[in-house]
Amino acid sequence: MTYEMICSGFGGQGVLTIGRFLAQSGMKEGKNVSWLPSYGPEMRGGTANVSVVISDEEIASPVVSNPNVVVALNQPSLDKFGPPTRKGGVIFVNTDMCPKKIVVEGVDIVYAPMSQMANDIGSPMVLNMLAIGMIIGKTGMVKYETLEEDLTSYMAGRNPDLLKMNLAAIKKGMEVANQ
Amino acid sequence: MSQKILMKGNEAVAEAAIRAGCRLYFAYPITPQSELIEYMAKMMPKVNGTFLQAESEVSAINMVYGAAGCGKRVMTSSSSPGISLKMEGISYLAGAELPSVIINVQRGGPGLGDIQPAQGDYFQATKGGGHGDYRLIVLAPNSVQEFADMASEAFDLADKYRNPVMILSDGLLGQMMEPVSFKESKTDEEIEELGKQHYEWCMHPNTGYTERHHNEINSLEIDPNVLEQHVLELEKKYKLIEQNEIKYEEYKVSDDNEILCVAFGISSRVVKSAINELEKEGHSIGLVRPITVWPYPYEAIAKAIGPKVKKVIVFELNLGQMVEDVRLAVNGKVPVDFMGKVGGIVFTPAEVKEKIEESL
Numbered sequence: 042m043t044y045e046m047i048c049s050g051f052g053g054q055g056v057l058t059i060g061r062f063l064a065q066s067g068m069k070e071g072k073n074v075s076w077l078p079s080y081g082p083e084m085r086g087g088t089a090n091v092s093v094v095i096s097d098e099e100i101a102s103p104v105v106s107n108p109n110v111v112v113a114l115n116q117p118s119l120d121k122f123g124p125p126t127r128k129g130g131v132i133f134v135n136t137d138m139c140p141k142k143i144v145v146e147g148v149d150i151v152y153a154p155m156s157q158m159a160n161d162i163g164s165p166m167v168l169n170m171l172a173i174g175m176i177i178g179k180t181g182m183v184k185y186e187t188l189e190e191d192l193t194s195y196m197a198g199r200n201p202d203l204l205k206m207n208l209a210a211i212k213k214g215m216e217v218a219n220q
Numbered sequence: 221m222s223q224k225i226l227m228k229g230n231e232a233v234a235e236a237a238i239r240a241g242c243r244l245y246f247a248y249p250i251t252p253q254s255e256l257i258e259y260m261a262k263m264m265p266k267v268n269g270t271f272l273q274a275e276s277e278v279s280a281i282n283m284v285y286g287a288a289g290c291g292k293r294v295m296t297s298s299s300s301p302g303i304s305l306k307m308e309g310i311s312y313l314a315g316a317e318l319p320s321v322i323i324n325v326q327r328g329g330p331g332l333g334d335i336q337p338a339q340g341d342y343f344q345a346t347k348g349g350g351h352g353d354y355r356l357i358v359l360a361p362n363s364v365q366e367f368a369d370m371a372s373e374a375f376d377l378a379d380k381y382r383n384p385v386m387i388l389s390d391g392l393l394g395q396m397m398e399p400v401s402f403k404e405s406k407t408d409e410e411i412e413e414l415g416k417q418h419y420e421w422c423m424h425p426n427t428g429y430t431e432r433h434h435n436e437i438n439s440l441e442i443d444p445n446v447l448e449q450h451v452l453e454l455e456k457k458y459k460l461i462e463q464n465e466i467k468y469e470e471y472k473v474s475d476d477n478e479i480l481c482v483a484f485g486i487s488s489r490v491v492k493s494a495i496n497e498l499e500k501e502g503h504s505i506g507l508v509r510p511i512t513v514w515p516y517p518y519e520a521i522a523k524a525i526g527p528k529v530k531k532v533i534v535f536e537l538n539l540g541q542m543v544e545d546v547r548l549a550v551n552g553k554v555p556v557d558f559m560g561k562v563g564g565i566v567f568t569p570a571e572v573k574e575k576i577e578e579s580l
Contacts, residue, residue: 065226068399076397080252102493103396106568
């Protein structure tokens, strides 16, 4: 199985982090991974995005033209990366920042008010973890346990409260994705 | 080999260089290679090395000249406009036969250009850039792991031939994270031994030597007859490098190939994806990826042209530079076509596939 994912949103919504934790966990599960961020002026004002490939096979291009997983945290992201999604793929849409809906043939589209849900969990900062939860809940890209272990070793010493909130957000995301 | 770590290319090559025995690093910051200099700033003091942010690229490359003249493993890095500034110093390093490693994390040009990935410095790296008859050994990685592995390879080649070596990378490889594993670090004793192999010609402390040494490091020779001999000696060395050090990768090269592609560095990864897609549709496409872009694998490309190959297509993130070497290699046997992207834009697998399909 090869996941070719693009996560995109405003700078500060944590899209690079979504990609980073998923790639890190994929690597820990013994898969091949690549993480390719947009950088520089590309990110200023517009959309920040990251292309992540997680695969059982050797990764040829880290540049993704037709993703099978898309996370759109704002409308410009959905407009740009929604249409090229592959048949059989899935798009996660943050309806709080994407007022328009989208139709892509053969693609599953999951709508959720992600900004509001993150606030309800306790902080807008956990929006990216909520998205991670939705991704793994829907696709099984990586296991929850791997993520938990990774996040714990990364955050336990620094901010145990935020760690709890992050894990709660991932679980909530998995729940939403499976509804 | 150690456990794999998810790391940016810029950081991975810096870590690998330290492990290979680099204890002297001089540079000036520039995007998209800044993580490299930041990593060196953080890590060099921990291994009793010297990190120095010079006042300019020109002074950084001349610090490399001084350190290399003492037989030490020394490195500098920059991105395209900064590498241009280093060119005078690089010519001096080659003239004085000083082993050293230079990393170019290429960005869009010409001029200040932009900070996105490009491969527009191919001519500069492989055909000169600085003045005079000289050659750099130029290694072109296409993954974070290979980028890191090339650090120690570059130092070994520099020591072996007393020649500057360039790693020709790009902004994408520098910024991208992939899993990487590292070789064991060289011990302080091993690093000292590496320095001693150059004692015959380099500046060194006289410890343990009863007779005082007098070595000169110089690239100036006013007497034309003497300079002629020196340049002819350099030529012999370059011929030896061409005989011994050519490296390339063949991907799905076979007698069934309808098209043969040639690409180096990050472009080759995108081309591989397109080849894989076309294979699913029943087409056989091969790829030759030069790993050393100087010395260049002319023969390997000529040999890889199978009986059914209609065309050779070259993919580069520039207006067509390496394609000139491919034309020399193909030597009129089949047509040579080219696709390039400039401005810091990277072609997608879909675009590469479309280009190949035009010729099927």
